[in-house]
Amino acid sequence: MTSDFIAVLANPSAGRGRHRGLLPGVVQALGAGGRTVRLLEAHNGLEAEAACHQAVGEGAAAVVAVGGDGTVHRALQAVADRPVGFGVVAAGTGNDFAAAVGVPLDPMLAAEQISAALRAGRDHRFDLARTESAQGERRWFCAVLAAGFDALVNERANRMRRPKGPRRYDVAILLELARLRARGYVVHADGVRHSFPAEIVAVGNCPSYGGGMRILPDADPADGMLDVIFAAPLGRMSVARLKPRLRHGTHVTDPRVTVLRAKQVRIEAEGIIGYADGERLGPLPLEITCVPGAVRLLR
Template identity: 60%
Template sequence: MTPGDHRPAAGRPVAVLANPTAGRGRHRRLLPEVLDRLSAGGRPVRVLDAYTRGQAEAVCHEAVADGAAALVAVGGDGTVHVALQAVAGTRVPFGAVPAGTGNDFAVETGFPADPLTAVDTIAAALRDGRSRPVDLARITTATGEHRWFGAVLAAGFDAIVNERANRMRWPRGPRRYDLAILVELARLRPRRYTLRLDGETHELDAALVAVGNCASYGGGMRICPDADPTDGLLDIVVGGRFNRRMLIREKPNIYHGTHIHHPLVRSYRARTVELAAPDITTYADGERCLPLPITITATPAALHLLLP
């Protein structure tokens, strides 16, 4: 076997985690075609049954422990995030079929944006026994709890908005998130953060804090535009004492990554990030994650992607 050749033993199945509600269900009918094309990779295919996030994580871990030839996630960044918890740090190769509202990790790491083209790419990699290593970020709390993420961890205004939206029972759908933005904009105030970057301490007031293994989150917002998931480093972007008007005005620039030129924005790069602030629950890959304080560590080649 050559380096990057992860040809599994014959007969071991490819486990598939599919989220039928990803992308508001617009790719729901694609699953039979996805499974047919994956079978062209020469392995039996097994769909994992799960109805909640907790169940999904459990069945992914079980599939990996049972010797799955590979794990494939069909959905958006949230589905990918769940699957990563099982394959991170293992030799089990992973494929991402971008079928969600936000597909930042899949696209940033080289999977085609079209779901069926991505499936064909994954099937070819399975057939040829090829994979490509990429970095992941490992989050650890003071009590030893840990999680992995692939794209971006938010620990500022975006995380606060998500937390507000998750607590709301009305309205339903995207309007709930829009209302949460309005509520938190009215309450906007910079928070005091302590950052330790490879042992160097920074005390600062900030409205935005993001730690990126990849460049984008939220469906293409390039919050950490220079992040590279193969360099063994994390990119940290901090937006300082923004007021409401400044934050609203700057948001469109995040899609292009030009916000880093704003005088209140600072960028850093480090292997290890220790992050602390009061009353903040982080969101990683768009999913509710761990409360601060946390330590985030860049982990080179923690994941093997089914790419040529």
């Protein structure tokens, strides 16, 4: 089986569709090295993952995700810990993984670099996080796993039919703030047990999520470690005021905030659905393991 094609997973609605017209140019740039470019057909997340797995099974030289962190997340399920190149063309609302690993935020430049890296046989290894549920289901994520207030907001927004677009998340934030309460968590970080009440809990392979909110500003996707954050109960007003500080990562100086670093983390809590890269994983508990160099990034 020959590795003679580039598989492209493109999300036409990523970034609210603002890059939709760039796809033909991106495809042309990717194919500049002479390889065939194959656009993968998918109408939902499960189909996207299946298409990526099939492409890898058929010997793709690379899988390229054109979209945001959600598109990257879907494609990673097929390339993680596999000897296949991975490219990212940042075209989403949130491009946190791309920003963390030095992918150009200009889609055409990113496509040209992917093509050049393939021609040169060059890749850069970056860590990924592997999760395992209580039922043994394994998933990979690249940026941040939310397991507190932000996860609750995501879960509520996904259940809402209206309003459409980003306003749905604004409404979900207000509704979750109204019922905010600290929940009991148990976190095991490399075997050390931490038990605490909190509203904010997250595990990061990269510094930011949600399009630049630096929840774990010192997280490094090439250091073989995960960063873990939790905060003593903050209350509604402090949580509501947290967003501006998240943009700069200055919230970690608050004495109520704890940041740990570990290779393996287990998070336990009742009534929380974990979200990673903005995608729904499933209920806690979750085991999260850093896998060094698990993705071969073409850049």
